[in-house]
Amino acid sequence: MKPGIKDVAKVAGVSPTTVSRVLNDRGYISEETRKKVYRAMKTIDYTPNEIARALLNNRTYLVGVIVPSISSPFHGQVVQYVEQFLAKDNYKTLLCNSKNRSDTEKEYVSMLRRNQVDGIIVGTHNENLKEYEEAKLPIVAIDRYIAKDVATVSCDxxxxxxxxxxxxxxxxxxxxxxxxxxxxxxxxxxxxxxxxxxxxxxxxxxxxxxxxxxxxxxxxxxxxxxxxxxxxxxxxxxxxxxxxxxxxxxxxxxxxxxxxxxxxxxxxxxxxxxxxxxxxxxxxxxxPIEAIARVTVQTLIDQIEGKEVESHTDLPVRLIEGTTA
Amino acid sequence: MKPGIKDVAKVAGVSPTTVSRVLNDRGYISEETRKKVYRAMKTIDYTPNEIARALLNNRTYLVGVIVPSISSPFHGQVVQYVEQFLAKDNYKTLLCNSKNRSDTEKEYVSMLRRNQVDGIIVGTHNENLKEYEEAKLPIVAIDRYIAKDVATVSCDxxxxxxxxxxxxxxxxxxxxxxxxxxxxxxxxxxxxxxxxxxxxxxxxxxxxxxxxxxxxxxxxxxxxxxxxxxxxxxxxxxxxxxxxxxxxxxxxxxxxxxxxxxxxxxxxxxxxxxxxxxxxxxxxxxxPIEAIARVTVQTLIDQIEGKEVESHTDLPVRLIEGTTA
Missing domain, CATH: 3.40.50.2300 (Response regulator)
Structure with a gap:
């Protein structure tokens, strides 16, 4: 059995409630107690259960990312950056490839809701799906209009x-x-x-x-x-x-x-x-693929945190002068 | 507030325990009761909380996938198929791009453990990291040797x-x-x-x-x-x-x-x-990228389900005759 909060409490010589408070940074805890708890966690190789914490706090730090296919160069690079920027803010990326099938996309939205994601980033090419509106979740669309209240980020x-x-x-x-x-x-x-x-x-x-x-x-x-x-x-x-x-x-x-x-x-x-x-x-x-990813992630996090966001952000493009034109 | 189990129970006229049994498919439930519960769930648009169920069952159906970068054509296509095959068996893909940095890779492994993933698929290029051994989790490596007990899938x-x-x-x-x-x-x-x-x-x-x-x-x-x-x-x-x-x-x-x-x-x-x-x-x-992904996913699921697996699977390659050689 993996060590649990009770084991940490025993080794630290405090109550399980105190360990839980330290983990969730709630209530007053002295610096000394905090150190004792962390030391005990290290001693018995305790890994905090983020899933349990998510249930407690009603925040999973999970974000669903739905694209047609990450093996296209554009979407591959977009998702690469999106994952990177989400990770910087401790969000995790649940990857979904819709293969441009609306039935697959609907199933993904339903799966993401069941998994209590904090938000969804969409870059697919399907018709407007009512599932996004029904999800009542923070959503940002990349280069796509999803619904009236869903923010869009695209290049100009x-x-x-x-x-x-x-x-x-x-x-x-x-x-x-x-x-x-x-x-x-x-x-x-x-x-x-x-x-x-x-x-x-x-x-x-x-x-x-x-x-x-x-x-x-x-x-x-x-x-x-x-x-x-x-x-x-x-x-x-x-x-x-x-x-x-x-x-x-x-x-x-x-x-x-x-x-x-x-x-x-x-x-x-x-x-x-x-x-x-x-x-x-x-x-x-x-x-500007990196900027598109950065603004998309920031817009989503702002929504998750209850802030007002731009309904459509246009980002500047630039000409790459090759030899074909 | 989102509707919860108690709301479903009230509408269905059964106890919350019964609803929980239906959701987790445990204990004896008559067909009639089951239908009543499902009807109530639909009526009030209840989305079952997979996170709560994961905690209860000690299975999250989350799989961490760590690759150097999904924007490379090979890894992009591998992850595309891995996600597809995992989804077929109801597993979800937590995407991690390590950018070939071992510190990033270590942080990802720790994050995946905290999130109680059921297993990890690795396709990175770093030195053997002891974190994988310590994780004590089902792991499959794509074209890489991780540790003595970690299965490898590659082409020949x-x-x-x-x-x-x-x-x-x-x-x-x-x-x-x-x-x-x-x-x-x-x-x-x-x-x-x-x-x-x-x-x-x-x-x-x-x-x-x-x-x-x-x-x-x-x-x-x-x-x-x-x-x-x-x-x-x-x-x-x-x-x-x-x-x-x-x-x-x-x-x-x-x-x-x-x-x-x-x-x-x-x-x-x-x-x-x-x-x-x-x-x-x-x-x-x-x-054989699709086959590599298929065998990798099957090997991981077999491990999760406690089955014996091959320590190394080699899959056949084929020559594509272009004009450059």
Whole structure:
């Protein structure tokens, strides 16, 4: 049997209530008694039970983090930082990969509630689920609108789309294809293609948008983009909604013998570390991933502590000048 | 206030003890009573408190997963699958990124103990830490030796090294550089370079090994490999200990005007989905990542349930024929 509070009390020569007070930092305890209790804990290798303390204090310091998949470079790096910032404030990360299935996401929300998490961070791509509203918990969404009262943290998506489109135009592109995710979902990321549309209009160029659903496989996406490029041989620039799509276009161009950047220029959005180390030639608009994670975690903790928070925080992007655009 | 067991009991017209029995599936309860209790739970939107139940049953269904960084393609995909397989058996994943710092890793182990996890899965690169032995918990290590009694799951690293070296030789390479991690650490992955050494000897070719520590930055690694290639212009093949290093060599070769595969051939190990979708031309020996995760999770659950487990499971690799070797 693991040693318990009673064993600590016996060795320290105090009552179990006193040990409990020391552990939970409640009531008046003299410095001498406190030391005696800590010494006894060390002597018998007592590990305080945070689960029991959580029940007592109605705070678990558990935070659920739901993303489509941590094996994508963007979400991997976001969750990496989120976990790091949560850990700094003694919060623990319960990881949930929804694989973009709304039934899985619903089950996760229910599981997180049963486990009394203090809050939830969401970065999925599903339709608004009523489960989040019903959870009555502090929630922060990354680059997504969840519900009226749920705070959102994202990069400045409009500026990202504007920078990308203007870069392609400045580099001489006139027939620019914009590849984006599903427009059916109401997401901050939709501002990227809106900025593209408005920028193209301002320059009096014809916009050309194609939608590629996020949940499709790489092969399916490749086939769709390939058909598009064949149908529109005039395309001389591609603004890809994210770097995964941008890299897909680069690989497709190589297969087709299209020279980048001579025949066609390509720019993406995200700029995750892993992507830039693998494809260093990529020109992209980088999201401030570390800052997004930091602000998300702080916004959640502020909510947990009952403070007022911003309903939407936009963080600045920057252009990474590779050689593809 | 959230509704509690007493509220459920009142609505169902039974005692709180009966509700508790239904929730924990203990003692005899008639089907009719069970239904009454479930109906009452639904009526007042009662969420069972898994934390309270965990304390009662001495099982939390929490599993700590410690990896260096989930933003690496290999660990990202491993953790993705580990979380998925754990969730299938109702276990929850507490994510810990150690960033390869042993002090951080020690703190995580202590935190996981305080939170009464049922077990730990480790995939870090640190020296053996006595904390794991002291934890007296079911532990499974991925591609790592932790302690005498800790089970290890890995790919067949020796075969991986043999396949890679023989592929380069078959493609005509005679001066093959092997880039590997730190040999100071006792890891199953060391078998990759051992297989390289033995294969080279069998063919009477001179082996050339360089060590690049895992914790170095991409830029530092690039500088070291660059110096090595300049010092040994005869190198016509590179066996990189992992795909991150292989891709680094590809990018370096491009910068230096070394043509791949004409002037130099490159092969890696890992074959994570993300890497293959970004660098589809890469020839590599693929680890069975999904199987590694499945066996790891099953081995841990077997231990939690008190079953005997294999001390080391080796899983088969396969060659992915790209165009770089």
């Amino acid at each position: 998506n409009y500026i990202a789309g504007k920078i990308a489109t203007e870069r392609l135009i400045a580099k001489g592109c006139r027939h620019i294809l914009c590849i984006r995710g599903n427009s059916r979902l109401k997401m901050p990321g939709n501002d990227r293609s809106r900025a593209y549309m408005e920028t193209m209009k301002r320059y009096h160029y014809e916009p050309l948008i194609m939608e590629v659903e996020f949940i499709k496989t790489i092969e399916e996406k490749k086939k769709l983009v390939s058909e598009m490029l064949e149908k529109h041989p005039e395309i001389d620039g591609v603004f890809a909604g994210d770097d995964t799509l941008a890299v897909l276009v680069l690989n497709l161009a190589r297969e087709k013998g299209i020279q980048i950047p001579k025949d066609m220029k390509v720019i993406g959005v995200d700029g995750a570390e892993q992507t830039l180390s693998m494809v260093p030639e990529l020109t992209t608009v980088q999201q | 690293n020796y075969i991986a090294g043999k396949i890679a070296t023989e592929r380069l030789i078959a493609k005509g390479c005679r001066h093959i550089l092997c880039i590997r991690g730190n040999s100071r650490l006792k890891m199953p992955g060391n078998d990759r370079s051992r297989a390289y050494m033995e294969t080279m000897k069998r063919y009477h070719y001179e082996p050339l090994i360089m060590e690049v520590e895992f914790i170095k930055t991409i830029e530092e690694k690039k500088k070291l490999v660059s110096e090595m290639l300049e010092k040994h212009p005869e190198i016509d093949g590179v066996f990189a200990g992992d795909d991150t290093l292989a891709v680094l060599v590809l990018n370096l070769a491009r910068e230096k005007g070394i043509q791949i595969p004409k002037d130099m051939k490159v092969i890696g190990v890992d074959g994570a989905e993300q890497t293959l979708s970004m660098v589809p031309e890469l020839t590599t020996v693929q680890q």
